[in-house]
Amino acid sequence: MDEGELLQRCELLVEEAKRAGADEAEAAMALSRSTETHIENNDIHTVQSSEEATFGLRVLVGSSLGFVTANDTDPGLLRSRAAEAVAQASVTPADDFNGLPSPLPLTAVEGLYDDAIAQLDATYTTETTAKLIDRIRSRDQRVRIDSGSVRASVATVALASSTGIRCSERSSSLDGYLFGMAVDGSEVASFDYDGESSRALAPFESSLELAADRFVDKCLAGLGAGSGESFKGTVLLAPEAVAEFLLPTLVGALCADVVRKGRSPLAGKLDSTIAWPGFSLIDDGSLAGGVASSAFDREGLPVRRRVIIDGGTLKSYLYNHYEARAAGGDIRSTGHASGSVSSLPGIGPTHLEVAAGETPAAQLLSSSEKAVIANRFSGSTNPVTGDFSGVVKNGFFVCGGEKRPVKEILMAGNLFSMLEGISTASIERRTIGGARLVPTLRLEEISITAG
């Protein structure tokens, strides 16, 4: 099926839903094809080819909601799935905030599809994987690749609704991922991982080589880890930790559904200071060639660049259509309806960017006697309170200008208090996971417990 046929299939499903008794309906479909070579234990393992069509149907009977998703998009089966969604809605309590949005003008995002990726086959992913393994093993035999993969995929997404939304988009993706650790004699170091994603073929292989080099460096850095010291003081949060520890909880608390449910400590803080004055956060789903970019969100509404936190001041929550209606007033969806066609629209960010600071990374600890560098954080953060506690991974203890790897070192505090306790950020920034552009942050007054 091409884009036009997929869109027609969506329209057919909307018609079937209306015929089954829906007052409003929205159908989203995705057609995806991929080839993936898996790594296991330093060697190529399974080579996989997949192709699948899936749909998600959202219906309203009055203001009661029903949702069905399936991977059978055959026209003959759609009727029964539409009837199932309507039957489900008919036994679900009504909610006046349920509704489907009306169309808004969309602007295509450049660089989401590269036909060269569509032409790649198992030979490409397997040979690229073999080169990747060779590169890592030739750099240092102590690095073990437990698992990983190289994947080439193309997808088409289409969406149609009874309120007049009609949109579709093609995208391509190349993804590489490595997971493993260093083993030196009887010593086993901590897990680490790295990866790369790209919408286009051209930069992928060289970017993946850089990811492989980072992976090797990170794995080896964990060897020889010793004990640290318990203290309360400075922690340097490296870009991986900013992207994977700080941002998920912070952005989670900015989603309008969490705010509405009374589960966000940032509720009622619009236009208030919530972070260090140098901290700004931007979300941009319209970034050309971005791995999280799209012309439209999960409800078919336009995706745009938006400043979320500006100089420490909270400027916006993230809304989908439902939450904008529930919030009332002149609030509209911010184009943050998230999720795949297989799930009801949720709320989530796209590309997140934390503003760079003014201090070179190498000077972030110049005035500190004692500190911990946290490259990763393996722990638990209570999203309601912000309290966190967990183990610093790939961590270093810095004392009197000396830096050494540490293990069994726990970090505890409150994430929302920590935002105001940021003392500086690095000039340098790194892209993590393709969709997070972040600096290193220096934090103060963090409790560290050493084993």
Next chain:
Amino acid sequence: MPESLDVLKQALSGADGFVELRYHAKASRSVEVEKGRVERTQARHRKGVAVRVLDRGGWGLASTGTLEPRDIKKAIAQAQTAARASAACKRSAVADLPKVELAQGCFDQPGLEELSGRPLEEKISVVAKLEEHMRSASPAIQSASCGYSEIFEEKSIVTSDGAAATFRLVRPELRLSAVASKKGELATGAESVGVTGGWECLFRNGSGEYFAEKAAKTATDLLGAANPEGGRSTVILAPSIVGLLVHEAIGHTVEADFVQAGSVAAGKLGQRVASELVTLCDSGRSEYYAGAGGSIPVDDEGVVAGKTTIIREGILESYLHNRESAAHFGVAPTGNARAWEYSDQPLIRMRNTYMEPGTSSLEEMIAGTEDGYLLEGPRNGQADATGEFMFAVQEARRIRNGKLAELVKGVTISGIAFDVLSTVDAVSNSFLWDLGSGYCGKGQPAKVDAGGPYVRCRVLLGGEQ
């Protein structure tokens, strides 16, 4: 016998070399209520056939979303092409799989009809009432949420070397969460339960109201609780945390693919890795009593999923295997090959992982602890290649002079798994499956359960300095 088994047998006829066909249909439904509003009801259907081929020492995998013989034949050809691509670049070829006894027949699990016979309205109503029950438990409760989900699965596995098995099962789950607030302070309490079985089985350890009241009470009790002082401490772990410990910190390190990559368990078979009070197992069956959430009768390679003793009285006895790793180590496969969706490759995964009970009573264990903590309810957990683990704990109660004392909040425990197991000095005579709503992540999810008795040991406690 379901139609899928016959179709697979037919599609397999005439295929060259080792071919494995797996039909997997999943139908799930979920309901979520929060703050008096039905947040979502949704149904999900996903089905298809995975074809795995071992050709010239390389694995190939392809899939189709239909049960049509012509589509399965096409997928077999695609998997063969993929296997050859793998073989062309592999450093070492996969040896032919040795002959083992493979499952044949129908292995349906209980609870299917009982659960499918209950209408959606009833399930929505129960979820809404439980959510309301939490909100009305105390004026301090400012919001609550309750979610219910169920997954019906049908699997048929046919291989060119003799497997011809089929089964159906169902896994319902209930999750409850309450948020209490007082003078700007927020605290949460959560309970969850999940089983392989029907509605009655889901509530075998307590009614929905019991879990709702427990979640609300935890949230209100934690208001005003202080943070603990960090450091190395004596702790008594509840069965849910014991389950998380044996799954995350031990179970993953003994998955044979990970052992081959160099986990801390590599080369330790036959060695002492824990106190002699520790016997640790992983089973496809629900040992002790019915309903463990990770139960499977047959794995996704057609191997009967029995019980494997990983550690016996402190000595490491076995790893967890699929057919390929079992051949590598020269042992029998343990029935641990599992795939989450029809299109996923089977990986070595745990099922129901547990520590066997001992002889002490919980009361004796508390009375014998001069200074420590009783830890109940894991919030989440991770473990490392080194065996280092980190678990967040919902409820930590101080033990002073052999008596339970005040509650503390925000507790995280950490340690090196084998070191911690070596410090075990008391194991209770009770047993509980208590991680049935858990999902394990390893590139793809897996439904697992874990549990055990109460266990006393020493760990590193995260807290304030």
